[in-house]
Amino acid sequence: MNTSRLQLTTRLARLAAPPRRSALSHSRLTPSWPPIATTTLTSRRCISEPAYQPPQPQQPHPPTPPKSNPHREFYYTFGSPVLKVFLGALFTYELLLFAWLKLENIELARDLKGQVAALEAQLAELTQRK
Numbered sequence: 001m002n003t004s005r006l007q008l009t010t011r012l013a014r015l016a017a018p019p020r021r022s023a024l025s026h027s028r029l030t031p032s033w034p035p036i037a038t039t040t041l042t043s044r045r046c047i048s049e050p051a052y053q054p055p056q057p058q059q060p061h062p063p064t065p066p067k068s069n070p071h072r073e074f075y076y077t078f079g080s081p082v083l084k085v086f087l088g089a090l091f092t093y094e095l096l097l098f099a100w101l102k103l104e105n106i107e108l109a110r111d112l113k114g115q116v117a118a119l120e121a122q123l124a125e126l127t128q129r130k
Contacts, residue, residue: 075082
């Protein structure tokens with residue numbers, strides 16, 4: 001019985017010892033140590049311990065909806081109409097300003113033509129006197 005127990009312990013010692021590595025078997029991608037399950041022999045029973053399992057990544061929490069902001073809600077609801085009214089007012093202002101300046105230029109041209117005509121008449125009168 002002692003010999004079978006001695007053989008069993010030497011066999012377990014060989015299993016528990018890390019294997020010798022050669023240049024070809026050394027790989028970081030597929031480690032051959034530690035074994036998948038380790039076995040411990042205690043008095044008449046065999047306990048199997050599971051191998052190390054890396055922790056599972058935690059699932060991200062579902063995004064919480066943002067709190068409603070009254071200013072954002074106002075512009076989200078009425079932003080397009082406010083923009084349309086603002087652009088319409090700006091267009092109307094620019095159109096009226098252009099029309100006003102055009103009428104002023106027409107009036108100024110008429111006044112200048114009248115002054116030129118008056119000066120030509122005065123020049124003609126002065127040249128006839130001499």
